[in-house]
Amino acid sequence: MTKIKSLADLRKKQEVFQSQIMLRERSEKAEQLVQVKVAMATCGIASGAKDVMDFMIGAFEKRNIPAVVTQTGCMGYCYAEPTIEVTLPGQEPIVYGYVDLKKADEIIEKYIKTGELVDGIIPVNYQSIDK
């Protein structure tokens, strides 16, 4: 694969990108995507949340799991950083704390792939009024 070194290289590859994107879109639907939010405030960044985010993005690609990983601000659980919020399609979001790379791997293999809950869940004890 030729390395991209300039904007011109990117332009030349436009058609390749377009067809690859269309291939993906056919096999992925928004409601079926797993959503992972990684808390990236100062406490998160200092505790290694960036590495967790990079790891998860790579792992989802390699293991062919349709997922969206995004960075968010402080979720409030600074004592338990890095924290991630995982929402399986059609389910309530669950927040995991103390997520290092090993834990992230476990969460992907157990919770995301099979639905089996993993240790380290931070309970959210409120429900909004309109529920």
Add this chain to the structure above:
Amino acid sequence: MKELALHILDIGHNSVAAGASMLQIEMDYRNDGILQLSFEDNGKGMSSDEAQKALSPYFTGRTTRKVGLGLPLLKHTAEQCGGELSIVSERGRGTKVVATFQTRHIDLPPVGDLAGIVMMLATAKEDMRLLFTLRSDGKSYTFDTEEIKQALGGNIPLNHPVVADDIRGLFIENSNEIRNFS
């Protein structure tokens, strides 16, 4: 923070939170042995009072907590490395933060994964344009999300799995020409 890249990611997030539509970051390895790192955004800004208070860990714009560590931590690193941090802001116009470090100072953290954090900041807010300029030895490279989006054609987010590796590679290739961090 163990790496400069993490400081950059952290402070960059402030501009995202401030609703900026443009963030310019410059990393200038000056000829006088000083590394100058500056962030300039057009977000909601602060009064000059608030801007000075922002350098304290006990001041923050968010509501989930009473502590804001990003700027104080960067200030600490800068001062530990024989440099300083200044902040200028104006409500409704934006904020500019400039941090300096002695490039050869023994306590200067390693740069870290610059490409990775530039990618993260480039995609942190869809309508925010990021310009990241690296300068050294009279050379410079600017990573401009606007230019890249145009080169990609269509409306492709820069972190889309199909293009992410290429964009990251583009940054690494060009930044290594300016200064090789490895």
